Amino acid sequence: MALPTFGRRLGGAALLAAFVLFITLPFVMVLLEAFGSEWFGMRLLPKVWTLKWFGWAAATVDIGQVLINTAVIAVLATIVSLLLAIPTAWAIARYRLPLASLLMGAILFPRMIPEITFALGVARLSYDLGLSNTYVGIALAHVILAAPFAVLVLTSTFEGMDDRLLEAGTVLGCNTAQLFRRVILPLALPGIVAAALFSFLSSYNDFVLTLMVYGPDTVTLPVQTYLSIGNGYLSVAGAISVILLVPSFLFLLLLMRMVKPENLLGGLKGA
Amino acid sequence: MAWTTWRSSAAMNGSAGPGAAVADTLHPASARLTAATSRRVAAAGLVLPLLVFLAAAFYLPLGYTLIQSVTSAQGDAFTLAQYTTFLASRQGQGVLALTLFLSFAATLVSLLLSLPLALALRRGFAGKGIVQFLMMVPITIPSLVGALGLLILYDRTGWLNYLLVRTLHVVSQPVPIDYTIPGIVLFYVWMFFPYGGLVIMSGLGALDPALEEAGRVLGASPWRTFRLVVLPLLKPSLWAGSVMVFLQCFGAFSVPLIAGGNYQPLAVKIYTVATVFLDWHQASAMAVIMGLIQVALVVLYRRLDRQPGRRTA
Numbered sequence: 001m002a003l004p005t006f007g008r009r010l011g012g013a014a015l016l017a018a019f020v021l022f023i024t025l026p027f028v029m030v031l032l033e034a035f036g037s038e039w040f041g042m043r044l045l046p047k048v049w050t051l052k053w054f055g056w057a058a059a060t061v062d063i064g065q066v067l068i069n070t071a072v073i074a075v076l077a078t079i080v081s082l083l084l085a086i087p088t089a090w091a092i093a094r095y096r097l098p099l100a101s102l103l104m105g106a107i108l109f110p111r112m113i114p115e116i117t118f119a120l121g122v123a124r125l126s127y128d129l130g131l132s133n134t135y136v137g138i139a140l141a142h143v144i145l146a147a148p149f150a151v152l153v154l155t156s157t158f159e160g161m162d163d164r165l166l167e168a169g170t171v172l173g174c175n176t177a178q179l180f181r182r183v184i185l186p187l188a189l190p191g192i193v194a195a196a197l198f199s200f201l202s203s204y205n206d207f208v209l210t211l212m213v214y215g216p217d218t219v220t221l222p223v224q225t226y227l228s229i230g231n232g233y234l235s236v237a238g239a240i241s242v243i244l245l246v247p248s249f250l251f252l253l254l255l256m257r258m259v260k261p262e263n264l265l266g267g268l269k270g271a
Numbered sequence: 272m273a274w275t276t277w278r279s280s281a282a283m284n285g286s287a288g289p290g291a292a293v294a295d296t297l298h299p300a301s302a303r304l305t306a307a308t309s310r311r312v313a314a315a316g317l318v319l320p321l322l323v324f325l326a327a328a329f330y331l332p333l334g335y336t337l338i339q340s341v342t343s344a345q346g347d348a349f350t351l352a353q354y355t356t357f358l359a360s361r362q363g364q365g366v367l368a369l370t371l372f373l374s375f376a377a378t379l380v381s382l383l384l385s386l387p388l389a390l391a392l393r394r395g396f397a398g399k400g401i402v403q404f405l406m407m408v409p410i411t412i413p414s415l416v417g418a419l420g421l422l423i424l425y426d427r428t429g430w431l432n433y434l435l436v437r438t439l440h441v442v443s444q445p446v447p448i449d450y451t452i453p454g455i456v457l458f459y460v461w462m463f464f465p466y467g468g469l470v471i472m473s474g475l476g477a478l479d480p481a482l483e484e485a486g487r488v489l490g491a492s493p494w495r496t497f498r499l500v501v502l503p504l505l506k507p508s509l510w511a512g513s514v515m516v517f518l519q520c521f522g523a524f525s526v527p528l529i530a531g532g533n534y535q536p537l538a539v540k541i542y543t544v545a546t547v548f549l550d551w552h553q554a555s556a557m558a559v560i561m562g563l564i565q566v567a568l569v570v571l572y573r574r575l576d577r578q579p580g581r582r583t584a
Contacts, residue, residue, distance in 0.1 A: 012391045016398045019388060022461065023405045025430065026420025033423055042428045042437065042445070084321040091317035095310060107321065110329050112569050114522030116538045117562040120339075120545055120554055121332025144329050147321060205413040208524050211542075225415045229529050234423070241416040248412045255411075256404060 027245075033238030053239040060233075061224055063240060069135070070204060070220040076139035077203035078196050081146040085195060089154030093161075104155075108148050115145070115208035123212035133215025141209045146199035153198060157191025194255070201251050205244075339555035353556035366557075370536040373452070373527075374520035377459035378467070381516045382509065384460065385468035389475050403472075406465040414462060414525035421458045422530055425449050450532030458526050463519040467512030474508025475501075507575055514572040521565065537561050 032039065034053055036046025057063040088107070092100060110118070122141055123132070131137025161184070169183040207222040214223050221244040228237035343350045357363035392399050409417055425431055425448040432445040448454040478501065486496035524538040531539060537557065545554035 012398075015387065015391050016402065019402065020405065023408060026417055026424050026461070027408075028420075029423035029430070030416060030420040033419075040428070042433050044430070044433060084324055087317035088321040091314040095314035097314055097318070098311075103318065103322075107325065110325065113562045113565045114524070114538055116522075116524055116541050117558040117565070118329060118333050118336065120541070120551065120558055121334075121336040122328070124335060124551075125328070125332045140328060143324065147324070151321070201411070207413060207415060222413050222415055225413070225419070226525075226529065229415070229419060234419070237419055241413075241419055244413055245416055252404070252407055252411045256407065 030238050030241050030245075033235050034242045037235070053235040056233075057228075057236050057239045060236065061219075061228065061240075063224070063243070066219050066221055066224045066240075067243065069218055070222075073135050073139045073142065073218070073220060074200050074203040076135060077142040077146055078199040080139065081143045081150050081199040082192070082196055084143065084147045085150035085154055086192070089151045090158055092151070093155045093158030104151075107151055110144050111148050118144075119209050119212040122209060126213045132213050133218050135218060138210055138213055138218055138220070139203065141213050142203035142206050143199075144209070145206070146202045149202065150195040150199050153195045154188075154191055157188055157194075161187050197251050197254065201247065204247055336555045336558055339552055340559045341556075342552060344550070344552050353552050354560070357553065357556055357560070363557075366535065366537055366540050367560075369534060370521060370538075373455055373459060373534075373536055374517050376456045377463065377520045378513050378517045380456060380460045381464035381467050382513055384464055385471050385512065386509070388468060389472045392472065393475055403469075406468055408465075409462050410465050414523075415529065417462055418458060418526045418530045421461060422449050425454060425457070449530065450534075452534065455527060455531055455534060458530055459520045459523060462523070462526055463516050466519050467516040470512035470515055471505070471508050474505055474512070478504055510575045511572060514568060514575060518565065518568050518572065521568065522561075 032046055035049055035051070037048040037050045037052065039046035054063075091097060092104065097103060122144070126132045126137045126141065129137070131140065165183055165187065166179065169179045174182060205222060206220075207226065210220050210223055211226070214220065219227070221240060225237050225240050225244060228234075228240060340353055341349055341351060343352065388402065392402055423429055427445040427447060427449075431448070435442050436445055448457065482504070483496055483500055486500045487493075491499065522538060523536065524542070527534065527536050527539045528542070535543060538561070541554050541557045541561065544550050544557065
């Protein structure tokens, strides 16, 4: 009985090790590409370690401006997405709306179909409205994907609120504003923060919709990564990728503490 | 008139029970009517901004795409030619076949990877936290970055070929992986298997261990228990997880865009037809076809995900 257990453990450990390498090695490659130079031919490691690709990224593609564009658009998209999603989620969770499931379906439909299927129409609309190549235009395009997911997260937050606490607040003499500030907000804050993080990340990482509406003044990090790969500057693309990855990993660490992994499916990004 | 409105709203709210009768004696009907109506107006007002936004920013563009797809390239005449030419042409069928083949192959490989992994992690294994974290990585990071790393890793001069040629000496020439069909399938698996893996892991976690114990007590071998007890109960999760992976592969854009080489599945083809060939009518028809297939798959997923066979806890 001892031997099979040992064998099974060994097999499990081997499977785990292979899995860890399978997932992590592509990131090791991006790091080597970004921090190494003269990595030609079949070499295990680059000959020279350097930060010059980050300098190149700053000099050739103005990565500082690209970072600002990406951050401003993501903040705008997060704000608009929360402003639209919070009241909607409150109504769905706290009132018995007629046709609630149909309503939820209509709200979640943008997340259900591939981005490219509506990106063509979005590109046309934002061009007609003069919103192409503007922060607002790109942020609004991102809200199409961010707001529905925020509604999903917030609805479950608001549904989970204990009615008795709200009643207690009323009985103890809170007016509506006090009730909101002292009772509802503290209860809902984790959900609102999660929704904000999701919205920010889905905008920050968005590629497909951005590709259809960006212009020379509104290049974002994912678009610049794509352009650099297309130009064959893999090391510059690697350097940009490293910057692009930072928020994703920070959020991942945060989110793992807040939400169960299987509840995040369909949440973070599209294609 | 007012009374009928009240009655229908009360019926909709499902509040016409014994409690409602008591409430009737306490409050005049007119007061209840205004309270109910104002609540519904308030609720509608809360939902309206998002609905208006989605109507303008999503449904309008979607409708525009739909109209574009059935309009002739020259004028405003209605035509289904965009659909028939795409579906009848060898190229169009090739694109559909490629897209479906890549998705099927990647889904199958993902399933073969996820099931052993989920089973190995079942009994409070030390690596469970690490694996769950790592499974979230491909879902969270931008696909482009993943694709870039994969391209470098599996390049002719990359680490895998270094291992095969220099270390293990199993081949004398580097094996081409990037820009080949098996390579694209491999990239899809890396990127999308967690979508199924997480579903399967949670399905397995929800199974009642007592059923397996019963199998063992009744004298079944571990393999027999797995085949006759675990597998049938896990079937809905396996299906749901597989459809989830398939959906992701089917809609994949970034990975095939930079790592597909000459192979352009539907999403990439739509983009090329629209932005390189500037044929928006054809691209719109392809987008509608893609959307319809996706909706059918989502409906399938919903039905599978709702099936019983799990412990409700």
